[in-house]
Amino acid sequence: MSDNHRDSHPEPGAPRATKNFIEQAIDADLAAGKAAGVFTRFPPEPNGYLHIGHAKSICLNFGLAKSYDGTCNLRFDDTNPSKEETEYVESIQEDVRWLGFQWDNLHYASDYFEQLYQWAEQLVQDGHAYVCDLDAEKTREYRGTLTQPGTNSPYRDRTPEENLELLRKMKAGEFPTGARTLRAKIDMASPNLNLRDPVMYRIMHAHHHRTGDQWCIYPMYDWAHGQSDSIEGITFSICTLEFENHRPLYDWYCRTLGIHHPRQIEFARLNMTYTVMSKRKLLQLVKEKHVNGWDDPRMPTISGLRRRGYTPESIRNFATDVGVAKFNSTIDVIRLENSVREHLNRVAPRRMVVFDPIKLTITNWPEGKVEMVEATNNPEDESAGTRMVPFSGSLLIGSDDFREEAPRKFFRLKKGGAVRLRSGYIIDCHDVVKDASGNVTEILCTYDPETKSGQDESGRKVKGTIHWVSAEQAVKVEVRNYDRLFAVENPEVAGEGQTFLDHLNPDSLTVTEAFAEPELAESKPGDRFQFERLGYYVVDRDSGEQLVFNRVVPLRDSWGKMVAKGKDN
């Protein structure tokens, strides 16, 4: 096992150097014979799209199963028909698969509704559950507060016979929505509010995405989740911290029913800077059209990251990298961006694309001549080979790469200076052409024929290398430069009368036209490239006649940093 994270490019679930607290707990249980193996599950509610936080949980659950040679199920926690939709069921499966995981079994909590009901009758008959007629408001009043104990429901002491009859009538649809509940009979004075006679079933005359109108009573999370785990033979039920207070109830149900008892272990959910992670807020962003759908490349959803150009491998690496603990931390989004940079640096072919172009004419180039020059596809990977790029006397370069007058530290092209054209020749700038208002419209250079890339024996050295395209052969493309969706580290912190929406970054998307080397015309949606000296880009599915590229993430830019700090001269 390597202790070096940098050379670990894990397959799904590959082992890491040190064990996290969950693995240590598993080791202990396994050694003590408390668990027969590692059987986990990923249990999303199909009421929204999966996001990067879920990715952490997916990597954890599937990863644990893989490294311990166990199994991991995908189970939809579909116990609330009013929120759940088939659309979400499908997107979730797609996202899990795309991340590189395959579940051993696909289940739905709704598959267990009948079994759950049988167990409910058992609890009723054993005097562990009762039908309560209190409405929602009264139930809350009777529950007490954080500092005061609750009081017993007046319906708490109904006989098992009476309860059974009422429960059957509830199930048969004889009462309206919200009229009654089935509650576990535990302890209204418990300091843990989850144990103050929690509701097991509520009446909802609603259409369920899978069971249709078969049921009008639906189990609550606590009543469904642990039992579903139990039925599936789950041994370690991994969930997030907010369920910690639910564990005593989880245990109570399994113990009281006398069924297989998985161990629930909680870990801290992922928080990340410059984004929001709650399903409610993500839904709001979509519904109010602050973004263009769930898979908008600015969204932290798996589908958004996919469209943004993130690779599954980079997300898996990120998940392993941030680790698992119980401390409520916030991960710097830079780490996510780094993980995709690190991967794409190794695998993305390089291409030259010019933004905000300015014309550059080579005055000593033979009229009309086009020369094909050889360019390296990826200096990090020799097997990626080379490609041919057309070079001519009429070129386009980025206007950022030229200044008529420039400070000492400006290594790019300036009047009277020289620079290498990537994969081409060294050129010397001797003059510029300006329009009436004094703006440079054309740069005039000569090229040095002795300095052709790959066969340069001139010994000439220049400080800068810039990219370019041949004006005639360049392909016009659309570029969508995405940036962070929010302008502040923690959008949740909003001032008086503000919401997280007030922190949306107005510059999260900048669309521009750019000029690409012709090779790029062949690319298809999903293809990823490094635009040399600029960043990583992916072909968007919106591409048609004209290609559309999304910026995954820019390259590190130490020059830009110097400029920002005023250290550029």
Next chain:
RNA sequence: UACCCCGUGGUGUAAUUGGCAACACUACUGAUUUUGGUUCAGUCAUUCUAGGUUCAAGUCCUAGCGGGGUAGCCA
């Protein structure tokens, strides 16, 4: 102010379970470079505080401080 959980560099995670505080990322320096990318080297800590146990405490004990969670017929 009830109960539960958590406090280790700027960030996140470790520390053979009582034995030299480590790894990664960021930031900053420098080197290399036909991408101001990549790569390489270096720099950055009173382990929340105060006591205690011990030859030895990030780790164990006590008290305090700080952060998070919990009062859905949501999950």
